[in-house]
Amino acid sequence: MWLFRYLFTNLYRAIQTSNGRLLLWLFFRYAGRPRHQSGMIPFLQYRFQVPDALSFVWQFKEIFADESYRFQTNSPEPVILDCGANVGSSLAYFRHTYPQARIIAFEADPDIGAILDQNLRTNRIEGIEVVNKAVWIDEDGIDFGSGEADSASLFSETNRRRVPSVRLRDYLLREPRIDMLKIDIEGAETDVLIDCRDVLTNVRNLFIEYHSYIGHPQSLGTVVQILEENGYRYYVDSNQSRVRPFVNHRYKNNAVMDLQLNIFAYRP
Structure with a gap:
């Protein structure tokens, strides 16, 4: 198990969550598209127009899969x-x-x-x-x-x-x-x-x-x-x-x- 986690750390992390698994699907489906071509990408409950598919997939990773912007607050x-x-x-x-x-x-x-x-x-x-x-x-x-x-x-x-x-x-x-x-x-x-x-x-x-x-x-x-x-x-x-x-x-x-x-x- 530890060898697997060392060799495939990112894959191991991705498959632990639903958004991580969706990230893998987005990579397979869209990351190989020609760069800098506009298109529509569906994800979660959204459909986004994007100017570059690969850039968007990396955005999804940071924002939705990794939740880099999550913060704690006591404000309603x-x-x-x-x-x-x-x-x-x-x-x-x-x-x-x-x-x-x-x-x-x-x-x-x-x-x-x-x-x-x-x-x-x-x-x-x-x-x-x-x-x-x-x-x-x-x-x-x-x-x-x-x-x-x-x-x-x-x-x-x-x-x-x-x-x-x-x-x-x-x-x-x-x-x-x-x-x-x-x-x-x-x-x-x-x-x-x-x-x-x-x-x-x-x-x-x-x-x-x-x-x-x-x-x-x-x-x-x-x-x-x-x-x-x-x-x-x-x-x-x-x-x-x-x-x-x-x-x-x-x-x-x-x-x-x-x-x-x-x-x-x-x-x-």
């Missing part, structure tokens, strides 16, 4: 801010898991934002305030590169355009308590956290997807310092196991990024 109506909502997978999870939650969702990419709106309407995922703007440090707009699937970024040079922005700090100041703040904004996270570093006291749980881009300074130390000075405990996870890291300097053979981490911060 928890407040959730989802920065970087993409096509709406996380919103479906939040609405199902916390049915009385007040949810505000932000999506910078106009094309992905249109898919997000469609998915929410089609699946009757209601009561969510959607802000089709980039989360940033001001309201002056930001130059943003629209990539394929989930690769849009502040640092992407593909299809760059100016998109409207909101200052996350303003939203944090409006709420006496935020039960979950999810920040997955593809390279803008450090600047935004620096701008918000003195207004995080009302945030109970904080998820940060940290990105490091080749040719730009790494800022993980700054992110961790902000968490520590605000009294968070944190857990850092990488969704890859890089072999020969002194030789292999790229994140999953990514052309522009050399590190991506999931940071889970919570108040003890």
Whole structure:
């Protein structure tokens, strides 16, 4: 049994839950499709339009199979801010898991934002305030590169355009308590956290997807310092196991990024 678990750890974990078994089916059914082709994928009680099947399957793994965004709260109506909502997978999870939650969702990419709106309407995922703007440090707009699937970024040079922005700090100041703040904004996270570093006291749980881009300074130390000075405990996870890291300097053979981490911060 232990040898089996060592050799087939991910498979062993997957078959323990219904969502894990569904993940295996999604991998077999959709992960081999040509990349960056739009299509409809049914899962659970939903039908989602997605711009890239493989990216969506990985989203399902993190959100529904692993339940990476599950948090504890004693509030009957928890407040959730989802920065970087993409096509709406996380919103479906939040609405199902916390049915009385007040949810505000932000999506910078106009094309992905249109898919997000469609998915929410089609699946009757209601009561969510959607802000089709980039989360940033001001309201002056930001130059943003629209990539394929989930690769849009502040640092992407593909299809760059100016998109409207909101200052996350303003939203944090409006709420006496935020039960979950999810920040997955593809390279803008450090600047935004620096701008918000003195207004995080009302945030109970904080998820940060940290990105490091080749040719730009790494800022993980700054992110961790902000968490520590605000009294968070944190857990850092990488969704890859890089072999020969002194030789292999790229994140999953990514052309522009050399590190991506999931940071889970919570108040003890």
